[in-house]
Amino acid sequence: MTAPRNARLQRETSESSIELSLDLDGTGVSDIQTSVPFYDHLLTAFAKHSLTDLTVRAKGDIEIDVHHTVEDTGILLGQAIRQALGDKSGISRFGDALVPLDEALVQAVVDISGRPYLVHTGEPAGFEFHLIGGHFTGSMVRHVFEAITFNAGLTVHVTVLNGRDPHHIAEAEFKAFARAFRQAKALDPLVSGIPSTKGAL
Numbered sequence: 001m002t003a004p005r006n007a008r009l010q011r012e013t014s015e016s017s018i019e020l021s022l023d024l025d026g027t028g029v030s031d032i033q034t035s036v037p038f039y040d041h042l043l044t045a046f047a048k049h050s051l052t053d054l055t056v057r058a059k060g061d062i063e064i065d066v067h068h069t070v071e072d073t074g075i076l077l078g079q080a081i082r083q084a085l086g087d088k089s090g091i092s093r094f095g096d097a098l099v100p101l102d103e104a105l106v107q108a109v110v111d112i113s114g115r116p117y118l119v120h121t122g123e124p125a126g127f128e129f130h131l132i133g134g135h136f137t138g139s140m141v142r143h144v145f146e147a148i149t150f151n152a153g154l155t156v157h158v159t160v161l162n163g164r165d166p167h168h169i170a171e172a173e174f175k176a177f178a179r180a181f182r183q184a185k186a187l188d189p190l191v192s193g194i195p196s197t198k199g200a201l
Helices: 037-050 067-085 139-152 166-185
Strands: 006-012 016-023 030-033 053-060 094-101 104-111 117-121 155-162
Touching: 006 067, 016 067, 030 037, 037 053, 037 067, 037 139, 037 166, 053 067, 067 139, 094 166, 104 166, 117 139, 139 155, 139 166, 155 166
Parallel strands: 030 053, 117 155
Antiparallel strands: 006 016, 016 053, 094 104, 104 155
16 A cells, blocks of 8 residues: 655745645646636646646735745645655656647656756747736746755756747646656556665655
8 A cells, every 4th residue: 555645734934825735646636726816727737737636725925026925835835745755665757748738839857856956948038027917927937947846856857849928838838847747756566666776866
């Protein structure tokens, strides 16, 4: 019997208050309320396509900017992933995905390595300044991946190969990451113990 791979965490700062729970062996059911609608959309896509059950309740100083709420939620999501993975025994470890969304095309590669590293390239010039849905700045997409990657201990490569519409690009990035993560976190019956020659991840 495999131990449950879930986590429930809280994070409180002067800028945000967040409660988050996840189950890595879920079916993609989500209930996301961050008070940032487009971010809710992206996290819902992540949950659905990674087959991770995810519940988020976040409140923050969005009257100043969405930055603090978005970043702090990403930090907590990364910490929850790391905790839920446990010692990583029996996982596939590596995952990759190539995901289209209309004109957008994104490749993501994930290694549950224990060594945080992000390579994030290909977003078109000006993407970082675009307000998606009138409130979510394009620059936050990379910022979320940084927060998740560094707090979960993942090596992640996200490459935007094509795209014009900022909404499509951002969503394709999250879906590609989700699909790659889904492969990497999957339990592989052929793997005995921790999939590393070092004996630890």
